[in-house]
Amino acid sequence: MMEIKILWTGCPNCKILGYNVNLALEKIWIEANITKITEMEQIMEYNIMSLPWFVINDKVVSYGKVLDVDSIVDLIKQNSN
Numbered sequence: 001m002m003e004i005k006i007l008w009t010g011c012p013n014c015k016i017l018g019y020n021v022n023l024a025l026e027k028i029w030i031e032a033n034i035t036k037i038t039e040m041e042q043i044m045e046y047n048i049m050s051l052p053w054f055v056i057n058d059k060v061v062s063y064g065k066v067l068d069v070d071s072i073v074d075l076i077k078q079n080s081n
Helices: 012-028 040-045 069-078
Strands: 002-007 032-037 053-056 059-063
Touching: 002 012, 012 032, 012 069, 053 069, 059 069
Parallel strands: 002 032
Antiparallel strands: 002 053, 053 059
């Protein structure tokens, strides 16, 4: 099963990305384990400069921007096993 992580602080852009990820998964009928990492200590382990981060199967696929649903679908398809 695909593993997705969203690193965020709860800012409006982070919430939009989280919502769009869920819509993208529904659109292409893929199940995934989604983890939302919000603890600053955990976020700092990734040496992050800007949020949100979008991670698929431990690969950072986007950071610092809000992706639309179609862009997320493309990234999921490109990074699915």
